Each structure stands twice: as C-alpha cells, then as structure tokens.
Amino acid sequence: MRKKKTPTLSSPLIIVIALLSSILPSCKDNLHQDRKQVVLYCSVDQAIAEPIIAEFEKQTGIKVLARFDTEAGKTVGLVQRIRAEASRPMADVFWSSEIFYTIRLAREGLLAPYSSDKTKSWPAGFADPNGRWYGFALRARVIAYNTKRVSANDAPRTLEDVLESKWKGRLVMARPEFGTTGGDVASWFAHYGVDRAREILLALKANKIRLVEGNSTAVKRVATGQADICCTDTDDVYAAQRNRWPVAMNYLDQAGDGPLVIPNTAAVIKGAAHVEEAKELMDFLLSEQLEEMLVRSDSHNCPIHPSLAERFKSYAIPQPLRVDYEAVADQLPTAIQTAREILR
Numbered sequence: 001m002r003k004k005k006t007p008t009l010s011s012p013l014i015i016v017i018a019l020l021s022s023i024l025p026s027c028k029d030n031l032h033q034d035r036k037q038v039v040l041y042c043s044v045d046q047a048i049a050e051p052i053i054a055e056f057e058k059q060t061g062i063k064v065l066a067r068f069d070t071e072a073g074k075t076v077g078l079v080q081r082i083r084a085e086a087s088r089p090m091a092d093v094f095w096s097s098e099i100f101y102t103i104r105l106a107r108e109g110l111l112a113p114y115s116s117d118k119t120k121s122w123p124a125g126f127a128d129p130n131g132r133w134y135g136f137a138l139r140a141r142v143i144a145y146n147t148k149r150v151s152a153n154d155a156p157r158t159l160e161d162v163l164e165s166k167w168k169g170r171l172v173m174a175r176p177e178f179g180t181t182g183g184d185v186a187s188w189f190a191h192y193g194v195d196r197a198r199e200i201l202l203a204l205k206a207n208k209i210r211l212v213e214g215n216s217t218a219v220k221r222v223a224t225g226q227a228d229i230c231c232t233d234t235d236d237v238y239a240a241q242r243n244r245w246p247v248a249m250n251y252l253d254q255a256g257d258g259p260l261v262i263p264n265t266a267a268v269i270k271g272a273a274h275v276e277e278a279k280e281l282m283d284f285l286l287s288e289q290l291e292e293m294l295v296r297s298d299s300h301n302c303p304i305h306p307s308l309a310e311r312f313k314s315y316a317i318p319q320p321l322r323v324d325y326e327a328v329a330d331q332l333p334t335a336i337q338t339a340r341e342i343l344r
Contacts, residue, residue, distance in 0.1 A: 037063040038277035041082065041091040043075040044068075044264065045235075048299050049095070055293070056284045062277050067091070075101055076178045082269065086110055092272040093281050095264065099135055100183040102265040103329040106132040112270040116279065118286045125325075126263055126304060134286055135263030135325075137294045137301035140317045141184050142249040142259065144237050145229045146222050156229060158253040159188070163203040170228040172210045172218045176339040179215060180233055180262050183328060184252075186335035187260045190327045197335070201342040211343060223247050233262070234317075235299035242298050251318065258319040264294075264301065 042049050046068045053064045069077045079101045082091060094111070096102050105111050111132040119127070119134060126135030143162065145155040156162045162171065174181040188197040210227065212218050218230040219237060223245035231252060240247040251259040266285040272278050284290060291303040295312045302315045309316065 035063055036061065036277050037065055038274045038281050039090060039092045040064050040066045040095060040281065041078045041093070042066055042068055042095045043078050043097045044095060045299070048294070048297050052290060052293050056281060060280055062280060064281070079105060082110055083108070089269045089271040089273070091269045092274045092278040094267045094269060095285055097264055098180050098183055098262050099265050099325050100186065100329045100332050102133045102267055103128075103326060104332065106267070110270055111267045112272065114268045114279070114282055116283055118283050123304060133265045133267040135265050136286060136304055137264040137291050138261050138304065138317060139180070139233045139235050139299070139301055140259045140261050140320070141180070141252040142232060142234055142237060143229055143252050144219050144222050144232050144240070144247050144249045146225060147246045147248050149225060149228050152248065155248070155250055157250045158255065159200065160255065162229070162231070163200065163207065165207070167207055167229060169208045171204070171207055172212050172221045172227040172230045174215045174218050174232070175211045175213065176336050181215070181231070182332060182336050183262060184231065184260055185339050186328045186331040187321070187323055188254070189331035189335045190323060191254055191257070191321065198338060198342070201339055205342050209343065219247060235301065238300045239298050254321055258321040259317065260323065261317055261320040263304070
C-alpha cells in the first residue's frame with residue numbers, strides 16, 4: 001500500500017504567511033493607537049461616574065481612560081497626583097466631586113482656561129473668572145440620623161444643635177483631611193470667623209465626636225446603630241435610603257443662614273496631551289444631559305441648569321449658605337490643621 005504524502009507549503013506561500021503575521025499585529029496596534037482617547041481623573045463615586053463615562057464614549061467614540069480615588073482619600077489623592085505630575089501631566093480632565101481643591105489647583109497654575117458655547121452664560125458663582133473650572137450638579141452638607149434611635153422632632157437641624165451636650169458620644173464625622181468634610185470645616189472659618197470656628201471644634205471634641213474614614217462610613221455607622229447622628233453629604237443619605245437603611249437627614253444649617261452647598265467641578269489640566277478630546281469631554285460634563293443623569297442617579301445631585309431645576313424640584317436645596325468659595329478655599333489648610341490638632 002502506498003503511503004500518502006503529507007501536504008507541504010511552498011516557499012512563496014510560507015513567505016506570504018510570515019509577512020502577514022508580522023503586519024497584522026502592527027495594524028492592530030496602530031488601530032488601537034489611532035483611536036481617540038482622553039485621560040480623566042475623577043473623584044466622583046465610581047459606580048455613579050461609570051455609566052456617564054460609558055454614555056460619553058458611546059456618543060463620541062472617544063475612549064476614556066479613567067482613574068478614580070478611594071473613599072478614604074477622596075479627592076485629595078488625585079489632587080496630589082496632579083501636583084506630582086505637573087511637569088509632565090498624565091491627566092487631561094479633572095472631574096471633582098467638590099470645589100475647594102479645584103480652586104487651589106487653579107491658583108497653583110495647574111489648570112488651563114477653557115471656554116465654549118456652553119460656558120458663555122455659566123452662573124458666575126459656579127465659574128472661575130478666568131475659565132479654569134466650572135461648577136455644576138450640587139450636593140449639600142446634612143445631618144443624618146438613625147430614625148429608630150432619634151425622632152424627627154429631636155433630630156438636630158443646625159450646627160449649633162449638634163454641639164448640645166445631649167449628643168455627647170453619639171456623633172461621628174469623616175476625617176476633615178479628605179473629601180467634603182474639610183471644605184465643610186473650612187466654611188465654618190469663612191462664615192463664623194476663626195475664633196468661633198475653633199470654639200465649634202472644641203465643642204465637638206467635648207462631645208466626644210468620633211472620626212471615621214469617609215462620609216459613607218459615617219452614614220453606615222449611623223444606620224447600624226454605632227452612632228445616632230453624623231455630618232455628611234446628601235448623596236450618602238440618598239444611597240442609604242436606597243438600601244432601606246433607617247436613615248433620614250436635615251440640612252446642616254449654619255446659624256440659620258443655610259447649609260453649605262458643594263458643586264462638582266470640571267477642569268482641563270494644563271499641558272493636557274489630548275486637547276481636542278478634553279474639550280469634548282468638558283462640554284459633555286457641562287451639559288444638561290450630564291446633570292440629568294446625575295439627578296436621576298443614586299446621588300440625586302441638584303442641577304443648576306434652570307430647566308432641570310424646575311423639573312426636579314424635589315432635590316432642590318433650600319436656602320443655601322451664601323458663601324464665597326474662594327474664601328473657603330483660602331481657609332482650607334488652616335481649617336484642616338486646626339481640626340487635626342483639636343479633634344485628634
């Protein structure tokens with residue numbers, strides 16, 4: 001019986017296959033490199049931000065390379081990273097969940113001016129005079145309380161109420177070195193003055209306030225009965241209520257003048273590598289669509305676009321504190337250092 005010959009490839013065919021094998025991966029790499037992309041540093045909760053980023057990618061075809069912050073190091077970690085990378089920026093856009101560190105980055109010359117059709121009529125109180133940042137999608141500082149342990153009538157409604165001795169040992173708050181708590185404490189220095197702000201911190205110390213890692217942790221302590229009240233943000237309470245935790249809130253009124261309102265901010269990093277893509281992302285972040293996505297999300301941020309504010313009145317923040325955000329940013333280092341010394 002004759003043995004069948006094993007088929008063999010001719011030399012020319014082998015050469016063609018080898019060439020294709022070397023060319024195809026490089027084509028794939030080039031296609032990947034040619035795809036438009038933008039690097040985003042984002043301190044908004046990842047679960048809230050990711051669907052929004054996905055929608056931007058879907059609409060524009062631009063790939064977003066996002067880096068998020070941890071709950072314990074909220075905002076500050078990314079701010080320090082932007083500072084460390086100043087000579088060779090890695091980020092193109094900074095989307096922050098607060099405003100005070102954004103202001104300080106602008107003052108340090110790390111943010112670039114930006115303007116577009118969307119920014120022409122931006123409310124002055126929520127825009128840097130030089131166009132280096134824009135504010136939108138508001139949260140407010142609140143007092144959260146456990147509804148099984150504190151009645152609605154007894155729950156504190158002002159910062160002064162929190163200082164009453166009956167709350168001794170029953171209060172928690174996020175560490176002021178990170179996140180919005182630092183801005184809140186700094187607003188006391190701006191609103192009440194340095195002396196009164198120190199008195200407030202000393203009264204909190206006397207009330208045996210406990211410091212925890214982040215606002216969401218503070219709310220969880222309240223929900224589980226490890227504390228009765230805490231100072232936090234609206235979005236953390238909305239998240240707790242979504243989980244059916246026994247938590248309600250009153251706005252953290254400062255001496256009858258209203259609660260501190262904290263906007264998200266968006267800014268282009270000075271020296272950004274992907275300038276055109278950064279502009280597209282900025283316009284998306286400042287759009288009505290973005291604010292509607294946020295107000296419909298679990299964070300329920302209060303929109304600043306008038307048409308949306310009218311439609312979502314249930315998330316309006318009553319009588320916001322009239323405060324100069326620049327003045328609060330001025331007080332931030334002093335406030336954090338003083339709180340650290342008193343509350344440690």
